[in-house]
Structure formats: structure tokens, C-alpha cells
Amino acid sequence: MWSNLPSDLLSNIFSYLPPPSIPRATAVCRHWRDSARAATRDTRRHHHHPPWFIALPTNKNNFCFIHNPIENTWHSLDLKHVPTLIKPVSTIGGHGLILFKSMGGAPIQLSVCNPFTGQFGQLPPLRKPRTNPGVGIIEVFPGQFKLYVAGGMSEAASGGAASYESTLEMFDSNVKKWTVVGSMPVEFSVRLTVWTPNESVYSNGVLYWMTSARAYSIMGFEMDTNKWREFSVPMGYMLEFAALVPRNGQLVVVGGCHGGDVVVWELGEGGEWNVIERMPDELRKRFVGGSVKCVGIEGGVCLYRDMASGIVVWRRGRNCIDRWEWNWIEGCNRL
Template identity: 75%
Template sequence: MWNNLPSDLLSNVFSYLPPHSLARAMATCRHWHDCGRLTTRDTSRHHHPPWFIAFPTRSSKLCFVHNPIESTWHLLNLEHVPSLTRPVLTIAGHGLILFKSTGSVPLRLSVCDPFTGQFRHLPPLQKPRTNPAVGVIEDCPSQFKVYVAGGMSKAESGGAASYEPTLEMFDSRSNEWTVMGSMPVEFAVRLTVWTPNESVYSREVLYWMTSARAYSIMGFEMSSNKWIELSVPMGDTLEFAAMVPRDGKLTVIGGTQGGNVLVWELGEGDEWNVIERMPVELGRRFIGGSTKCVGIEGGVCLYKEIDKGMVVWRRDGNHKNKWEWCWIEGCNQVSGKRLENYPIKGLFLHPNLASSSFF
């Protein structure tokens, strides 16, 4: 029966498989391999939880991925990623990682599918700049947009470099950058110096958080081209804080001394409401040291180093409106080989083994 299924029907069946199962199916025969490559991923629905991607901060050539279905760690070698690039964030629903060039040269962005090895540079920016804030909006399964805000402009005629008070947008459909308009210089300064690049898009506003104490949030309203600023709850007392998306709403997770970790959701009138507390026994594991946080629709992860373990808050697969806290052991060996402990940058994405038209 399986041999006689039309390719489009078999590809639809394959779209429900988690990535590791799809890879095995594609290895069965040429017909299944071809159908697997035709499989399309709908970014508006995901049948499986996102995967955590851990990048050692000293290398862009390796990454460790955690399979949440089998609770296993795997090593990926990103030999196709050029040197002097670093991961910024993910275009999660498309299964892509956004990289940026490092050093004093003008920013150059590129995208990579770590599972298929596909890699591509984005075109140069309209306004050359270094170290801007970077954000992503995923409009639909076939389109995404990348935004850059602020950054340092190259000095002209031997003069001093200055902050670039503009916002640019890259559209994957047109493959072009467009200058969207100006921004307050003070916003450009803060987004350049104090922003770790994680962004959240909620209710037609693209948000970034400054990492300086006290924490604050800056947002760009798409409909009005207006810049806004929000306070962060307990922003001057939090040991760590991060924005994450949850059910289309802007959410902040932060921790205080003593292991008290809270989750706030932005409500009407820009009021913050506490919606969740991490169990105390899990929060105590993150006392001291440099705690980091990354989020995606359906999951949030708090982590430190590669072998220290992580706390994940994610949607229960059997109950759409129920979320659960769980502990995940860190990665200290892969394929029986002992690993050194690495400081890492963590990201979330939904792996995609299907061919992308963007490449």
C-alpha cells in the first residue's frame, strides 16, 4: 500500500513525523527520500515540541541539539558555516538559524538550516552598520522578515563613528532590504549597546529588551511606525530577565536572589500580571552564576552551561492550555565521548528536513 501512495499524500503523512523519524523514513528508499524532500512544513502548526540548540560561545562550527521526544542529545558539525560568524536568533518555524558577521566590518547576516546543511548570505544592508539589534517576524510558511535597528555607522572622512538611527527590514519574498524610517537616537544608542538581540513579535509590535539594569523594553509599532518603551516588572531587582512569546502575547520571565523565578504577561493598559511561578526546588538550581533564558511559542528554557542541566516550561502535549515545568539533564557526552563543559548560547527551533525554496 505504501508503495502506491501518491507523492503528495505521502509527503503530507511525512509532515507529521518528528525530524529524527523523518530522517529514518527518507533513508528507506529513493521514493520515500524524494517524498521527504517535498515535505512542506506549516509554520502555523507544529505537531511536535521545539528542539533546544546549544552553541558553544567559542565556536560557530559545532552545535548540540536536544531531541525533546527521545530526550537525547546530538552533535551537529556546521562545517558549511563560515568563520567569523555567530548565531543571533532563529527563524524558528522555518527551521533556520540567523547568523551575523563578527568584528568591526559592517554587519552581514546569513541563514542556515543546521539539519540539511543549506546556507545562504542575505544581501548587504541599505545602511551599513555594526552591532544593531536584530529581530524576526514569521508572517506565513513561505515568508519571513528580518529587522535591524540602530547600530554604529561607519565613520566618514576620518571622522568618528556615530549611531545609526534607522530601522531596516529584509523581506524573504523580495530578497531586498528596505529602510522603514528613522528612530529616536536614544533608542538607537540603547539598542546598540545593551540589547542581546532576542526579540518578540506580539500584536503588531516588535519588541527588544535592554540588558542593562534596570531592564526595560523597547518596541516598534508596525501600524504607526512609532517607537514605544515599556518598564519591566521588578526590572531593577531581577538577577536575570528575558522576553518570551506565549500564545501571541508578550511575556517576561525573570529571577531574583534566592531562586524565586516569576513569569509575567503583558495585559490591557500595559499592565504586567504574574501568571506563573517556577517551583522553588527548580529555581534554586539557578542561584548564582550567569542564567540565560530563551523562548518560543510553546516552550521556555532556562540554562547556564552545556552540562549543567536546564529547566523547561512548556505546553503539555496532551492539554493545549496546560503548561508544565521539567528538568532536563545537561549534555556531558555524545556517542559515548565525554565532553568538556562549554558556556553556550541557547536557541529554540522546529527542525525542518524539507527543501526550502529560500535557498
């Protein structure tokens, strides 16, 4: 019966699936793959599920822990098939994948793992070997994603010194190869290499990274023009934690100071930042007396002291994608 369902009906069914189930559906056959892709592209009938949160593994264990927001439950997945000398970079949520990178001083080698199936594989080597670059992810649809690698230290020439690499490369999962897509200012390359974590945000054709050193600032790469631009961050000298997240087509910063308010700013068309939200006091008080980590995820932001103590999440609502809500998630006692 399932093989005979019309594509539009099958796409409507797939639009109800939670994120981890979409990649499995696309792997069944070509008919299912095309229908699942159509379901994710058609926003008129796409049912927006709350984002799943993945606690990536530390050096202490080989497990990742996944929170199901629909059932409000934690699940552990064994990553024993993942080599020990690599560390997680980010998730590729719509594909159910985790992106890893090699550790040490050697040129970066990226790998992907599906924690649900146990599959693990290395991506091809970069065109320009480099260490510690910024890594960005764009999820085109369930059958395709693109990785961007910017900056980093190039290998030292014979008898010379290493230098900052001022190019940007892109990996397309469809063609499975790297392409040099543009250059970048040397000062941006330095900051991506030294002061920028691997988290990135894609919004309206621009891939953004935020520096981790004070004052916070944001670097953006425009896909259509291959141009770089820079933004200041509100209260950039005062913030002690901050994260980027795309919200309803706009770029948003969530940040705060220990013991102070947690504020949400949205970037306006003229480049100005506008306050649109504050964390409710009853949730903010849970963080008093400890340092706070702030991590952007697809469709939301997570704030926590440690994973076992619980997480405050600001994410899109279940019934209205334009409205975002503050929620509390009980911690995972297995962390």
C-alpha cells in the same frame, strides 16, 4: 502514491511533523510546499510539538547541539562549513536555520545556515551599513521569514565621526532584498546598539527587544503603524536575569534574582504586568549557588547555569497549547 494525495490530506499529515522536517518537506516540490504551508497556517488541525532547543556554538568548537523534546535526546551537528569570523545570532526555528553575523568593527553582514543539510549563504548587504544593531526575526510561515535590523553605528563620514543610525531595515526572504521601512527615536537606537542582545520576540504585530542593562526595559516596534513604544519591566532594577517570550498571544517576561524566586509576568491590555506563574521550588533549588542564564525560545523559555548541568524549561504542554508546563532536561555531556 504521495504525489497523488489530495492537498487537505497531505496538509493533515504534515501537521504531525516535528519542526526540522517541515523545511525538508517544502523543498520536495510545489505540491508539498503548498501543503506544508497550509498545515502551519491552519491552527484547527495543527499539532503543536514541544519546541526543539538548539545550543548554538561557542568560539571553542564548530558544533551545535540540538535537543529533541519528543525523544528527550541530544544530537550534535557539525558546522565546519561555517566561516570562523562570524558568530550566531539566533535560530529561525520553523525553517531549521541558524542566523549568523560577522564579527569585528566592520559593518554587519548576516548569513544563514541549515545545520541539517550543511547549506550556508550570505544575505545581501544592508541598504545602510551599520555595526552592532539590534536584529529581530519574524517567521511568516515555512516558506518565508523576515529579518529586521534596527539602530547600530553608521560608518563615519570622511573626516567626521560615526553616529547612531536611526532607521530600521527589513529583509524579506521571498524577494531577497533589504528595504528601509521606518525611522526610530535616537535614544532607542542608542539602547539597541549598546545595551540590547540580539534576541527578539514577535507578538500581535509588535517586534520587541529588551535591554540587558539595569533597569531592564522593553522597546517595541508596531508593524502596522511604524511606531515605537517603551515598556517598563516588573522589578526592573532588581532582576539579575530575564527573557521575553510570546505566550498564547500575550507578551511574557520570565525573570528572577540569584537565590530568589523565578517569576513569570504577563503584560495586560492596560500595560500592567500580572504574575501568572512561579518556578516550582524543587526546580529552583537546582540553581542555588551559581549565576543563571535565561533565554527565550519559540514556545518556551530555558534557564540554566551551563548546558552540561541541565536546563529548566517552561513551555507549552503537549496536549493543551494554552497550558504551559515546567520541565527538567538533562544536560548534554558533550558540551
